[in-house]
Amino acid sequence: MRKNSGDMEIALEVQQPRLRAVPATETARPQLDASDPSDADLLARVGEHDREAFEILYGRYVRPVFSLALRKLHDRGHAEDAVQEAFAAIWRSASTYRPERGAAGGWLYTVARNAIVDRLRRNGPATDAELPELVSGERDPSQQAEDSEVSWRVHRALEELQPREREVIELAYWSGMSQSEVAGYLGLPLGTVKTRTRSGLAKLADVLEGELL
Amino acid sequence: MTHEPNFDELIGTEATSEERERLHHAHDLLVQAGPPPELPPSLQKAPSFGVFSLHQRRVVKRRALVLLAAALSVAVVFFAGYAVRGGGSSAKAPHPVVALSLKGTSALPQAQATLQVWKARDGNWPMTLSVVGLPKLANHGYYEVYLVRNGHPWGLCGSFRGAGSSTALTVTLNAPYSLHKGDSWVVTRPTASGSEPGRTVLSPVSA
Numbered sequence: 001m002r003k004n005s006g007d008m009e010i011a012l013e014v015q016q017p018r019l020r021a022v023p024a025t026e027t028a029r030p031q032l033d034a035s036d037p038s039d040a041d042l043l044a045r046v047g048e049h050d051r052e053a054f055e056i057l058y059g060r061y062v063r064p065v066f067s068l069a070l071r072k073l074h075d076r077g078h079a080e081d082a083v084q085e086a087f088a089a090i091w092r093s094a095s096t097y098r099p100e101r102g103a104a105g106g107w108l109y110t111v112a113r114n115a116i117v118d119r120l121r122r123n124g125p126a127t128d129a130e131l132p133e134l135v136s137g138e139r140d141p142s143q144q145a146e147d148s149e150v151s152w153r154v155h156r157a158l159e160e161l162q163p164r165e166r167e168v169i170e171l172a173y174w175s176g177m178s179q180s181e182v183a184g185y186l187g188l189p190l191g192t193v194k195t196r197t198r199s200g201l202a203k204l205a206d207v208l209e210g211e212l213l
Numbered sequence: 214m215t216h217e218p219n220f221d222e223l224i225g226t227e228a229t230s231e232e233r234e235r236l237h238h239a240h241d242l243l244v245q246a247g248p249p250p251e252l253p254p255s256l257q258k259a260p261s262f263g264v265f266s267l268h269q270r271r272v273v274k275r276r277a278l279v280l281l282a283a284a285l286s287v288a289v290v291f292f293a294g295y296a297v298r299g300g301g302s303s304a305k306a307p308h309p310v311v312a313l314s315l316k317g318t319s320a321l322p323q324a325q326a327t328l329q330v331w332k333a334r335d336g337n338w339p340m341t342l343s344v345v346g347l348p349k350l351a352n353h354g355y356y357e358v359y360l361v362r363n364g365h366p367w368g369l370c371g372s373f374r375g376a377g378s379s380t381a382l383t384v385t386l387n388a389p390y391s392l393h394k395g396d397s398w399v400v401t402r403p404t405a406s407g408s409e410p411g412r413t414v415l416s417p418v419s420a
Binding site: 055153154198204209 | 223224225240246253262367368
């Protein structure tokens with residue numbers, strides 16, 4: 001194996017997860033609407049190696065998968081690799097998904113979790129330096145598993161919101177700003193922020209009630 | 214991150230008790246879930262794993278033919294200029310960051326290949342695999358290229374179909390990972406049991 005090491009970018013840096021206090025304006029995928037294909041439809045198409053379907057599915061799930069990987073691996077670089085492996089596994093095994101056996105979201109969660117656990121095993125035990133700010137020593141494994149599932153569901157559901165709704169929800173919950181401050185930050189009337197927050201929360205409730213994981 | 218928004222401030226007082234309960238459930242889940250992480254640049258775009266559907270492969274094939282024609286045109290112009298000027302330097306030709314020779318294992322001893330890994334773009338390492346001696350697999354089966362780390366297949370870099378035992382084939386693949394010193398690659402084919410990765414059919418030639 002010959003390497004031109006001068007050109008080779010070796011990425012070994014260990015970084016702690018950087019949580020987003022203010023939402024980015026970018027969206028990794030187009031906003032969904034009622035005409036969008038279901039996850040099950042997309043999986044069927046991915047099973048036939050349909051690249052477009054894979055990209056849509058990726059847009060819907062990359063954030064939940066990355067979030068899950070960060071929770072379990074506590075290392076950003078490893079988590080990025082685990083995400084790639086999870087989607088490689090989805091690409092490879094989508095044709096084995098059977099809708100009659102359960103919701104597509106549950107199947108995707110299982111495949112992603114397995115890929116992440118495989119990555120965890122290959123990495124070996126985490127060093128002290130990698131140990132987590134995200135997992136408290138007081139939470140037992142079942143609670144941690146529940147947290148992971150809740151994060152998966154909520155982060156997936158957030159992808160269903162209009163960008164303007166998601167923006168105010170993320171600012172309201174994770175920026176530390178009051179509604180008035182959010183309004184000032186976005187340059188919007190307070191009433192508009194309240195309306196968007198409430199409609200976003202209502203839509204989240206709909207999505208979270210309707211899905212089975 | 215410890216700030217928890219005031220539910221009443223968010224929702225106001227106009228909602229019915231039933232609606233408030235429903236929204237409160239979503240509120241509680243949001244608080245429990247915490248914020249989604251910001252995606253790094255390497256995850257902004259879906260990775261490519263090599264085999265597309267038939268329709269898309271036709272599109273890709275057409276594009277590839279157009280690109281090939283363009284590349285040939287450029288090559289003709291380049292070599293014409295080269296001939297007129299009586300020679301030149303190849304210093305600007307791109308160099309792979311990794312170049313690897315592979316040989317067939319006992320499963321396919323006649324197979325051989327070269328693998329070139331090019332400079333990464335947005336966390337993706339494009340790779341060119343030129344191979345000869347890989348037969349077509351039954352049932353439209355495909356070979357897979359794995360990144361090998363610490364002696365074990367570690368990450369899928371793409372898949373492709375064999376062109377026949379005596380036909381040369383060049384495919385473009387991608388390693389969407391952070392590469393480490395000592396990384397290598399192998400080509401595998403599926404096993405009857407369907408386990409992943411399959412049996413290694415091409416492995417690096419020892420230095």
